[in-house]
Amino acid sequence: MHMLDRKLIRDIKIMKWQMLSIIAVIACGISTFVLSTSTVDSLENTRRDYYARYRFADVFCDLKRAPEAIAQQFSQIAEISQYETRIDLPIRVQVPLAQKSVQGIALALPVHGEPQLNAVHIRKGRLPEDSSTQEVIVSEAFANANRLQLGESLTITLYGQQYRLMIVGVALSPEFIYEIAPGGLLPDNRSFGVLWIRRNAIEGSALLEGAFNHVSFKLSRQASVESAISRIDELLKPYGSLGAIARKDQRSHRFVSSEMDELRNMGRVAPTIFLCVSSFLLNMVLTRMIAAQREQIAALKAFGFTPWEIASFYLKFAWLIAISGAIVGMGLGLYLGQGLTELYSRFSISQVFPAISPGALY
Numbered sequence: 001m002h003m004l005d006r007k008l009i010r011d012i013k014i015m016k017w018q019m020l021s022i023i024a025v026i027a028c029g030i031s032t033f034v035l036s037t038s039t040v041d042s043l044e045n046t047r048r049d050y051y052a053r054y055r056f057a058d059v060f061c062d063l064k065r066a067p068e069a070i071a072q073q074f075s076q077i078a079e080i081s082q083y084e085t086r087i088d089l090p091i092r093v094q095v096p097l098a099q100k101s102v103q104g105i106a107l108a109l110p111v112h113g114e115p116q117l118n119a120v121h122i123r124k125g126r127l128p129e130d131s132s133t134q135e136v137i138v139s140e141a142f143a144n145a146n147r148l149q150l151g152e153s154l155t156i157t158l159y160g161q162q163y164r165l166m167i168v169g170v171a172l173s174p175e176f177i178y179e180i181a182p183g184g185l186l187p188d189n190r191s192f193g194v195l196w197i198r199r200n201a202i203e204g205s206a207l208l209e210g211a212f213n214h215v216s217f218k219l220s221r222q223a224s225v226e227s228a229i230s231r232i233d234e235l236l237k238p239y240g241s242l243g244a245i246a247r248k249d250q251r252s253h254r255f256v257s258s259e260m261d262e263l264r265n266m267g268r269v270a271p272t273i274f275l276c277v278s279s280f281l282l283n284m285v286l287t288r289m290i291a292a293q294r295e296q297i298a299a300l301k302a303f304g305f306t307p308w309e310i311a312s313f314y315l316k317f318a319w320l321i322a323i324s325g326a327i328v329g330m331g332l333g334l335y336l337g338q339g340l341t342e343l344y345s346r347f348s349i350s351q352v353f354p355a356i357s358p359g360a361l362y
Contacts, residue, residue, distance in 0.1 A: 004305070004313045007296075011317065015285070022281045023325040029274025030329025031336060036267025038337040040260055047256065054119040056174035057216035058247050059225065061232055062088065064240025065211050074215070077231050079223035084117045085212035086110075087203055090182075093193060094155040095146045101157065102191045103181050104142075108199035117216045118175045120196060125150045125169030133201035137169035141179055142193025156195070158205050171196065178255040217244075278325065282318060290314065 012019065050056075066085075074083045087108035092101040109115060112130045120127075120137065128135035136156075138148060148154070152167050173194070181192040203209050215236075219228055225246045232244040247253055290297070300310055 004300075004309065008313060008316055008320075011289070012320070015289070018285050019321055019324075022278055022285065022321050023328060025274055025278040025281065026322060026325025027329035027332055029271040029278065030326050031333035032274065033267050033271040034330055034333025035337045035340060036263050036270075038334070039340050040264050040267070042341050043260055043263075051174050054121060054174045055115075055117050055218070056247070056253075057084075057117045058219040059217040059228055059232065059244050060247075060250055061215050061217075061236060061244040062242045063213055063215075063236050065208060065213055066215075066236060066239035068210050068212060070235070070239070071212070071215070073235055074217070074232075077228065077235075079219050079225075079228035079231070080217050081220040081223075082116065082218035083215060084115060085215045086115070087199060087206060087208050087212055088214040089158060089202060089206055091195070092157040093195070094157075095148075095190075096152075102193065104156070104193045104195055105182075106156065106158065106195050106197050106202055108202060109196050111198055111200050117218060118173055120171040120173045123170045123172060125167070128168055128196075128198050130198070131200055132198050134165055135168045135198070136165040137171045137196045138167055139176060139179055139194040140170050140172050141187070141189040143167075143170045145189035146193070154195075158202060161205055163201070165197065165201075175250070175252060177252045180251055180255065282321060286314060286318060289317075 068085065071083065071085050074080050087106075089106045089108075091104045091106045093104040094101045109120075109128065114120065114127060122137070123140050125137065128137065136154060138154070142148070148167060148170075150167055150170070154165050154167060156163050156165065176194050178187050179189060179192060179194055180187050184192065203211075206213075217228065217232070219225065229244045229246065233241060236244075248257070297310055301307075
């Protein structure tokens with residue numbers, strides 16, 4: 001063994017506690033980076049697959065009232081590959097547990113079948129029968145918060161008229177990963193819920209027979225979102241359009257994206273702090289070590305060791321600490337990342353992204 005390597009081993013034994021402390025700091029920084037980036041990548045891939053499987057729209061537009069005949073003109077917009085009109089209405093829901101009515105929104109399902117865009121994922125039960133006017137499906141978060149069960153009856157108030165509906169399904173939708181009431185800042189599932197009802201059950205009360213007040217669009221792969229929104233707004237402006245919005249501005253998607261951005265920022269800020277601290281500690285240890293070994297350095301030069309060989313000895317000491325910290329940090333980060341992903345799959349992903357199995361997340 002080379003003389004300097006034997007000296008390195010002796011110095012490691014002498015300074016093992018200082019080395020371990022620096023390795024721990026480096027490992028914390030690396031593990032935080034690996035933890036956050038791996039989890040964000042898993043969540044983004046899962047969200048992308050969920051959106052694709054349930055046909056989440058690219059552009060949305062709310063308006064006052066437009067005749068169904070106008071929808072044919074959407075096909076003349078080159079950027080649009082698919083569209084679907086529907087009726088969205090604010091309602092009051094009489095919840096037995098709360099013993100009062102709470103805020104909700106009724107989304108009209110097609111009279112037959114399921115939506116072409118923004119499809120629902122049935123967690124329990126089934127879709128309402130085609131043309132049914134007495135059946136409803138409710139969002140899972142609202143059902144859980146208010147202990148609603150299949151077969152129960154709900155009373156909703158729509159434009160002053162009350163309707164008694166039977167719950168036949170509990171569902172989720174990519175459009176409402178986070179159910180936030182209009183004007184709300186945070187989800188409140190006890191006080192706000194989403195209900196899906198066949199279109200023919202509500203269009204008469206809202207005076208929207210043969211009309212719609214919401215439309216969703218799927219754009220072609222190379223389409224310009226800004227150009228599509230401009231043309232949609234131009235077409236729907238006479239019908240009380242509130243302005244089309246892109247998916248990035250859709251309330252639920254924006255909330256999910258902000259959560260992921262926070263996790264991503266944690267993977268940038270925290271590792272930077274840990275690595276800066278470890279650099280400071282390593283520099284301080286090396287500076288004191290070199291100052292304390294000046295006589296040894298002089299002796300090594302006297303025995304014929306070149307300055308580069310002596311410098312390489314101290315570089316090996318620094319690299320050993322850095323590489324050890326990186327290896328420990330990567331292993332710890334992968335372990336913690338898997339644990340965090342499993343935590344998401346247990347409490348969030350199975351509800352938020354039901355189309356994907358937990359094993360696909362990591």
